Amino acid sequence: MLNSTLHQSLQQWLGTAIGQYLLEQERAFYDSIVSDIFGYNAVQISFPEFDFLRSNRMPFRFVAGLEKGSSAYAHPHLLPIGSRSIDLVLLPHTLEFFPNPHQILREVHRILIPEGKIVISGFNPFSSWGLHQHITTSKNQFPWCGNFIALPRMKDWLELLGLETNTGKLGCYIPPCGSEKWISRLRFMEAAGDRWWPIGGGVYFLQAVKHERGMRILKPCWENPPKTRSAPATTQVDRQINSDAVGKGVGNNVKLK
Template identity: 25%
Template sequence: MNQGFQSFLKQWYTTQPASNLLRQEKVLTEKALQNLFGYFLIQLGNAAPISFLNESRIKHKVLVDDAFDTKDPSFVGIKYVKADLDFLPIANESTDVVFMPHTLELAEDPYLLLRQVDSMLVPQGHVVITGFNPYGCAVLRFRAQSRNKWLRHAHLVRLRRLKEWLEVLGYDIKWQVHAPVYCFGKPGSEQPGLVMWFFKALEWCEKVLSKVGFDFGNIYCLVAQKRVDAPKLVGKRWHTPNWMSIAAKGVMPMQNRSRLPGFFQRVVCRLRRLKLFSFLTKKTCD
């Protein structure tokens, strides 16, 4: 686990340019978590100075991380487990929701971490993942600055690659969204009219380009559900042997092959009743 990058994000989010990104991420995560239910919610890693779990309706919330300040007032009511995120001490199929804020960007092997999360989740459980878009305009600008070496050398995971990993593990993508475009300042009513128009135009372009697969929002949020295929019960029909369908194709079953064919059998039986063919057995005309 890259503890240096995690410490950098906690300090970087307190600065003025990055605080706008944190505000956008909080809006996305609260919208994703407020409609997920269950008994246990586990957050893996903590790369922000605030808590994203306040809007969750799940009662039991647990934070798993290498280091954590237990006196932080924003994490009141949340249990803490100290553990290495590369080796999670969570039982199989014991968690309803797993929240991963930039956790894949901190992991040495992101796909291995996803496999551990898959074993933790119950059937039909959910995983919520947030991360930086490598092609976001603000992310590109911050990575180009020489003082942001941790952000410049970070292993950012594209949303399309993350969806491929989840589909291989058997997950259904329930919800995915990018934050609005933010490049050089926070769009708001306090900005001049020309600047406000510029950000409105950028947001409109982002919505148009997102329809053809291009997203320039700096933060993305994804919700996926664990799919478990159950066997389909068909009742008593599965006991029917395949050879029984042979009778429908014109081939007589084994017990009826000693009898004569239809029309000829009826003629012979009529003659027997007239005692013309008394040598025929009774079984022939049953």
């Protein structure tokens, strides 16, 4: 749970140039990926300040969390949501700022329908952002107080739960500098980093799909059933011939006189 001090730190950090830069990058990614995911129910867990489901077209979308502004007041460790009832779950940095991220992933796996999708964003510890976390003196401030999870470890956690990663991306290659002037000067690093240093992005994004063994989707058969060949019609003469042949103990090869 984000306590009041950390929540206030989050609001202050989002007012900075680097905070706005991060929010811009994350909104662009979420808008592009959730717009093509269809279903009926979608939930974002924690951080109700950010409406990352805004471009999704599912009829029922809500935010579950303990923060003020959440649609459903719920702890991410124990979600009051029915099993196999959600088509899409978003975890925007949720696993880094709540204890026991494994239990959160287990709850997400439980509420997802088969073939449901989960989208995760997290800070990359092997980047300039991860380096800044180690050298900064503001370790109690957002986001440096979070438990950054490495991308390979996150993929292992998903695989253990039967969640197959099918899409991934890194972004925020600009170092976490506090000046808008330097952020503008370093904008070229987004395109250059994505091409020349793809593992050095400050934030990673993952999309995974829940698979269950033994499932088979049955589709209706819209094709017309094959036509059966009807037996040839017999005439009165044919029936009389067959009857005479049977009476004489011969086969069907009978000649008319």
